[in-house]
Amino acid sequence: MNGLRVAIVGATGLVGQEFIKVLTQRNFPIKSIKLLASDRSAGKRLQFRGEEFEVKETSPDSFNDVDLALFSAGADISRHFSPIAAGKGVVVIDNSAAFRYENDVPLVVPEVNIEDAKNHKGIIANPNCSTIQMVTALYPLHKVNPIKRIIVSTYQAVSGTGSAAMEVLTAQAKTVLAGDPVTPHVYPHQIAFNLIPEIDVFFDTGYTKEEWKMLVETRKIMHAPGIAVSATCVRVPVYIGHSEAVNVEFERPFPPTEARAILVQAPGVRVLDDPTVNLYPHPWMAAGTDETFVGRIREDSSHPGGLVMWIVADNVRKGAALNAVQIAEEMVKRGWLGE
Secondary structure, three states: OOOEEEEEEOOOOHHHHHHHHHHHHOOOOEEEEEEEEOOOOOOOEEEEOOEEEEOEEOOHHHHOOOOEEEEOOOHHHHHHHHHHHHHOOOEEEEOOOOOOOOOOOOEOOHHHHHHHHHHOOOEEEOOOHHHHHHHHHHHHHHHHOOEEEEEEEEEEOHHHOOHHHHHHHHHHHHHHHOOOOOOOOOOOOOOOOOOEOOOOOEOOOOOEHHHHHHHHHHHHHOOOOOOEEEEEEEEOOOOOOEEEEEEEEEOOOOOHHHHHHHHHOOOOEEEOOEHHHOEOOOHHHHOOOOOEEEEEEEEOOOOOOEEEEEEEEOOOHHHHHHHHHHHHHHHHHOOOOOO
8 A cells, every 4th residue: 555654642632633543534645554652541442534543642663664754742841752753754744833943843834835845854844733724824924025113913723722621611501501600721711701911921921832832933934034013812712713803004004905806816815805794714614624814804994014914724634634735735745755
């Protein structure tokens, strides 16, 4: 059977299960597959392409006879096992933040900078979910009219924290509707019927790490170290789908009609923008899809060289599993991965 020998690390997690789904849906060329997780999850059985596989505990020997390893098991696991896998000749695509900011590790969104993946040294980093959808939408515009500054406010679904957070949202909503008090769990405050302007830890600057990620990753992916970025990241009571309100300042004025025409042709982007019929993206419709959706494209009334837009994507797919698989697909297509 032709194809790659693939390992999924963190196979029982939310993104790991999405890896399985995406690989199946896209008919990724696979010769064999290993489903790996922690000792707590070892022994579970998962379906892949109609067959049942036992989940094995991740160990150094797990990466023998593997060509591609898709990691989504947390930064600590990635830091430990990714170099081991890479040392065995495996191409690692890691969904954690463990290697994103290393100078010699490519940070890749295929629609933007797939060429960076060619120069990997065994490990390729998958960017943060909120960064992926923003640069997918903004890079086609940046190529035509360079971006000077980005102000972004995110509205991030609880699935970005994992399946436990999704369960907490459900439980808290039931508790609130029953008229009972909620005890915060997973998040520092109640998430049901609430918004929490805190994602990851706070820095001394007053920004959170999630907000800092959007600055650093945008510059690295777009090869644009001079872009100014200020983010405010907010957790919202939505299961799937991150949304972003983005104000962009360009070097010169950018008519919305021109920007819209560019985005209609942009890879991985789908424009939904007709306010006369209430057409714009929202997370409910984006869940389970592959595109990055853009709408509400308009002039920034506060700045003559600015545009405002609304960007939405499925954070578990395009923001995580799908983006990683697309990296691998493009590498196979270019002869950088496999025979």
